[in-house]
Amino acid sequence: MTIPIVMDVDTGVDDACALLLAACHPGLDLRAVTCVGGNTVVDDVVRNTLTVLDVAGRADVPVARGAARPLLEEPVDARHVHGDDGMGDLGWEFSSRQPDERHAVELLRDLFLAAATDGEPITLVPTAPMTNVALLLRTYPQAAQGISRIVFMGGAARHGNATASAEFNVFHDPEAAAIVLDAAAELGIPVTMYGLDVFYEPVITRAEAERLVASGGHGPAELAGALIAFQCDRFGAPSATIGDAGAVCAVLDPQGLQCVSMPVRVELAGTWSRGRTIADARDWAGDLAHDPHGKAPATIEVALGVDARRYADLWLHSVHG
Amino acid sequence: MTIPIVMDVDTGVDDACALLLAACHPGLDLRAVTCVGGNTVVDDVVRNTLTVLDVAGRADVPVARGAARPLLEEPVDARHVHGDDGMGDLGWEFSSRQPDERHAVELLRDLFLAAATDGEPITLVPTAPMTNVALLLRTYPQAAQGISRIVFMGGAARHGNATASAEFNVFHDPEAAAIVLDAAAELGIPVTMYGLDVFYEPVITRAEAERLVASGGHGPAELAGALIAFQCDRFGAPSATIGDAGAVCAVLDPQGLQCVSMPVRVELAGTWSRGRTIADARDWAGDLAHDPHGKAPATIEVALGVDARRYADLWLHSVHG
């Protein structure tokens, strides 16, 4: 019994790792991938995404171009992290496949409406700023009926990375994240936040990466290894996180993740707090009547712990084929 | 030589006044009307809009349903101003016409892309929270090439009405207004803000309204008169503003409006300032190097004065037929 999923990405080195897992694992039925500007410009995201899927032998998966920029924030440039081409400057040949003619929002709408009709709702896994998802849910809220749940990489219950308060994906389009949480609460979509409290933990060593590379043949294992090795080089570290791929692991293996159900809001204002995901750890069964804010509308699953080796191994074995 | 226009409305008593002018005046070519939740719920907006167009003999104009709610703000209820049906509870028979099958955002996209191809860009006149326009410009920015300019009812250079700082349309979807200004600056769309500095000035007296009603025949004049009379009754006043219709006058007769070109931003945060349109009256040719904010990206035409009688007469004569 496979799980149908759609990914929304800004490929991106670790989105590539996530795509390889989603494309290769037999337990997932990857229906489509939508692209958004984030780690790099959206046209490069599309190209990188098509390339990764081709390498994984999944030229059948439709890829659609989405929003080129966040709703309100200025676009950012993360080439210092992801390389000039957004995918590690590995020198692999890029795919010449064309993306789907539809805008990402329309492709998502069509898939989810069909899934609703078929009674087989799909898991949506955004590993990028959630601009596309926000535009979808505000333009076509009825699409929610075809979404079984959203597992997104982003946010943090404790500490940020883009700022002391905020995590990158949410910081780069805070309004989009706020819309997604708000719409999910309104439309009844379960949400899991795979954020910084777990993100950096599942790691692959350089030795493991080199074994992947050694498998050769320009297949998914070689690409996966090269991506990890790139990160080890870039940060001068003996291992690198699988990053966004952890959110795909969370779909495949929820038992490997320790989640707590918490009311969560996205702070959009504030001098130092914009883009923070405020996870409310208090006991609302107790007396919180003096809180002037009241309980946040969206209660979601917040990942606070992960069996890091288990997720790293899941990824490693899956991409090794 | 007629001016092609599209309206985006939340009909609404004064949106109805604006639609009657746009539908009846020979100088305008009303290509479509898109609907958004605002003064009343979006389904009632669609019904009211179809009804007004039918009364005006313009069943040819496509009407599309758009966003049911703002991007982030809670939907509001202005039935205390516009009546239970959103259009004055006049008891007129509602249209049974069906709206266009497309979502408002798609209808707008199709029209503007076609206009761009034809080299005949269209004037967009939003008289409601700008949710639809924001979704359009962020999903399909290329549509901007088919927009000759945006003349919107909303905002205020001096004082608000929803709050001391903010005008209703902007206050009810501040992120949408901010996106529209930002995208207009980025995509090169000229913008005119027809806001509270002029909005209340063009008025129709009760006597004038009664003469319109007396023309009878369930035509646009009778409806126009009934709408003004409703407002006189509701506020116990001897006259009522043509409201949103002034923005249509601004398209037809720009000489009747005194505008000043000013950098404008929408404040989204602030304890008391959310939804304010900050119109910068300072001389940026002088030395403003000490301003920590810098000049706003969007410089737009802000209506600060209006020849009120001229606009009232323009409306009166147009709807009288």
Added chain:
Amino acid sequence: MTIPIVMDVDTGVDDACALLLAACHPGLDLRAVTCVGGNTVVDDVVRNTLTVLDVAGRADVPVARGAARPLLEEPVDARHVHGDDGMGDLGWEFSSRQPDERHAVELLRDLFLAAATDGEPITLVPTAPMTNVALLLRTYPQAAQGISRIVFMGGAARHGNATASAEFNVFHDPEAAAIVLDAAAELGIPVTMYGLDVFYEPVITRAEAERLVASGGHGPAELAGALIAFQCDRFGAPSATIGDAGAVCAVLDPQGLQCVSMPVRVELAGTWSRGRTIADARDWAGDLAHDPHGKAPATIEVALGVDARRYADLWLHSVHG
């Protein structure tokens, strides 16, 4: 019948103009002057203030040093406006008089408590960031009983100068201004805001300034003329505002000022609105029940118009002696 006043200043070219008027006009009984960091550093403010009072023959007026910096904002440097010495770099010999031993807050407290006991409350005229006044009212709220009213230079009902939204004095210590308005409402102190809506209007021509300078003798007229001439030079203009001195005129001649009573708040947050004085022009006798903010606690007199020539003449004749 003279009016007892205390000034709180950041001398500053136009504070000097204000001090000359307050020191020389027989209708005012200048009891003390307190100093705060603002246009220049507080030690220079003290020295400049003592110098101006000495020139005016008022070495009897106690001067106290107050806050060196705003409550939360970083101190600013306005030497580009006021000259390196904060008072036009005129080369006049500085006073060698020592300030009062007490901190400004204690001097103000002592004066106001004595005035309360004597039944002769004093008018407080701040023409600088209101740090001292805020510290006073929060540390010694009982001092309010000795304050007949506060007439401050600062704020704006329409447009800012430090930013599009905010006026300099309020922008440089917004928390202080907010505390003063809040405390004034709580403690029953009437407040008049002499802000940017009138500030720039009363002007002195270069020719008038030169006639003042020609009176010679190192007296107040010569200094007054030199200060105006400095400003004309600095801005390459044929005339210069009397600036802060207008707030002293407002005490002497309230009939020359058109004020409207309005609820006013200071915005402390906001991306673009920090330091704005929000003057609420709406009719609270009407139905504003839908305003989520409610009416501001402080209703104050906001100067919206000034008989500019009348105030300029009042200043001119007073400093001419």
Added chain:
Amino acid sequence: MTIPIVMDVDTGVDDACALLLAACHPGLDLRAVTCVGGNTVVDDVVRNTLTVLDVAGRADVPVARGAARPLLEEPVDARHVHGDDGMGDLGWEFSSRQPDERHAVELLRDLFLAAATDGEPITLVPTAPMTNVALLLRTYPQAAQGISRIVFMGGAARHGNATASAEFNVFHDPEAAAIVLDAAAELGIPVTMYGLDVFYEPVITRAEAERLVASGGHGPAELAGALIAFQCDRFGAPSATIGDAGAVCAVLDPQGLQCVSMPVRVELAGTWSRGRTIADARDWAGDLAHDPHGKAPATIEVALGVDARRYADLWLHSVHG
């Protein structure tokens, strides 16, 4: 070798526990206690504080009345936590001693200036909203030279209690807390934050409380026990935190506390974040050049772990006499 300390309190059940420890422990030289409105109104705080000190046989310690209200926030009422009299409604006879004639700010100034002269700086322990401390540091910054460090109860690195983001003491006067951190950085005062990450951990059981009560004689042990028992009753719990007393333990026994040095800011704005203490857990030795906020000016010791039993025992043995 005793440590000279001054406490600033809003007594308050747990401030009373803290005062008992500070008054009774031979390792501390309690020089004065200043009072601020918080848990209850300031006049009751003064009365409660005098009463606790009298019970502890410390009528020699001067007590001064300070700010009745926060800088900008509305005063709060925490009688639902602390009882109608603010100290558990225990029915103990209140002290008839008069407080010091000086305002709290002046008493603090005098003590710290004297300590600076003597070369024996004092530890300041605020366990309440920091209004008094903020007024002190902005009015008399030179007092900082007599402060060896500030150990305050307040804030949170992880989660709030007043709101999901903010801890009570900071939430009730956020501007004061921000001023204290800012001034501490500017004036070189070391700061330790004893906040919610440790606050609730050192607890006393009901049985232990009853043994304290049984010691009788209307002495500190009996009062201490009654205060703990009150809290057990109020919350229906088998034990109660020593609360503010933990901050005094932190002075006496720093080895019992696990602190991490972190840049910390207080968020004053934000829709949901006002009053949050933002503790930055990132490694600023790494590359954080892309953070638009930069490093916070104040780097302080943040208590993240506590040897709870050790602190509870320290308190228990000290108040038992």
